[in-house]
Amino acid sequence: MFKLVKRPEPSRQMVLVSPLLALLLTLLAGIILFLFMGVSPTEALYAFFVEPLTSLYGWAELGVKATPLVLIAVTLSVGFRAGIWNIGAEGQLTLGGICGGAVALLFYEVESVWVIPLMVLAGIAGGMFWAAIPAFLRTRFNANEILTSLMLTYVAGLLLSLLVHGVMRDPDGYNFPESRLFSDSALLPIILEGTRLHVGWLMALAVVVAAWIMMARTLIGFEVKVLGQAPAAGRYAGFSQRNIIWFSLLLSGGAAGLAGMIEVSGPIGQVLPTISPGYGFTAIIVAFVGRLHPVGVLLAGLLLALSYLGGESAQISLNLPLAVTGVFQGMLLFFLLACDVLIHYQIVRKTGPVSAIADQDTTQATTNTATESK
């Protein structure tokens, strides 16, 4: 039998090896899944991971899909590092889409360069507002932010539905639950001719760089890391848990709101009853696969964006259901969580001498578990 033995220090290599190993295992599991569904695994994997990238348009679409994922995941990572679980990014994205879309509709057919900046501000404000509710409830009443932010996601979805069926509905739209198509001044500029790649992608890249600098070079980044790894030490140093809760929720809420505004103003171009295929939830996977690090998140965002494109391409070329994407994403996270055991533990054979080593490790392991489990 095998036994887990705590490493004296977390392995830095394993932090990077684990996602690759998880990806490999996901592909293997995918092959089994495809065989089970009676599809040729080679064709399916080709359709999923290669076909979408055989054209410039495909590469541009990768950026389009990665934009919301990266924007949200980079900022979620900040909270996750501090042990603040904002699970409601999907709802904050929806609010950003509603507020950004509202500005676009208010300034319908107004030709001004200020429409887009105003939409950006409205989107960020909407997302921040929606994230401020769990932040307030957590800091004031100690209500669990996982549950409150998630409940608000459902409320946001219903609010969007209400508005699209009501005040935001296109007056000339034959009662379809859709808004007017935005006028040109409310559409994000395209940065690659002939594709849908818009300036939102540049915003996402800018946020990655900003987050990197923040986490590596600023006091608030340091506070986040300390409070996440050693809450007692953080409190002793006078870092405020309350401030970090507000900071990380407003940050990720604002970014999710921006992502929502980018979705309605970029690829969609109007307000629809659904504006996201679950980007807010997938971003959670992106954050973990990207090791909660801005650069890692960027790469992971591209990978998960590919899974969306692959799902669409496999649906067209092989008639596979779109739900395969979700299964792939879930499996990737499962395998990642399993592989992450290698960061803190070594797997060793259970034999005589090893148990002696394990016993030596006992004191070490207990102290480590104690610090880990905040």
Place this chain on the structure above:
Amino acid sequence: MDILIPTILTIITAATPLLFAALGELITEKSGVLNLGVEGMILAGAVCGFAAVHFSGSASFGVVAGAAAGALLSLIFAALVLGFQASQVATGLALTIFGVGLSALIGQDLVGVAYDGLPKVAIPFLSDLPLIGEVFFKHDVLVYVSLLMVPLVWWFLTYSRAGLVLRAVGDSHDAAHAMGYPVVRIRLFAILFGGAMSGIAGAYLSLAYSPMWIENMSAGRGWIALALVVFATWRPWRVLLGAYLFGGISILQLHAQAMGIGIPSQVMSMLPYLVTILVLVLISRDQNKIKLNSPACIGKPFHPTS
């Protein structure tokens, strides 16, 4: 009276899945494990239960299949959390994301398939009582089972030896381990029980509450069940109270529409989620209450060191 009876009946059907899922999660949490994957397990139970009935025609087989699907998914959770020392929060979220995708994949050919719903079982003599008989003694089996589970879970946790060990594991896994109790095995059973109960909750949704399969049909009930456990401060009888309270709120919209009240349906649909938040706030406000009642080791990883 014409409105009252159907109202009570719909409250009962709306409360039953919440009751199943929350009682299951209660046991899991009492053992010191927080499984945030309830939503995913409910969906798996819903689609597998429905598929089983569709292909076999047997309602009881459907319920068993739902329970098995929920338990199977919770087994993945258990392997990751107990075996691989993964974070319970992250793994639970993964379980929900996976469950949503998997159920949509399994159920793609079942959308639009009709089913009559679970047969109603009238309890002899009692169901003949005027009014009361109609309201309380003519339900499908699962309603009775869910109500029976409440005293059962309560008795198990309060008086049974196994229940006391389970609570000890949840309150101090190190002490329980030192006393020689198999912490990991006990938690495994608690997680599996939670999974099976969530699976039954799902089967109830797709077989009785609205007998069909729709993607994401649980609509956040798994998360509401999680909130219910906090609301109930980990006590089975209060779970019952909470489940029926929420059942009542969630069916308000149906009856408001029927009575012609001019509130948009979306606003009415928001109610259960808003009330969940409100209730969480009211309970969590009193930190001592939470601290006194919640299992002390909840969410903490356990690594046996000797």
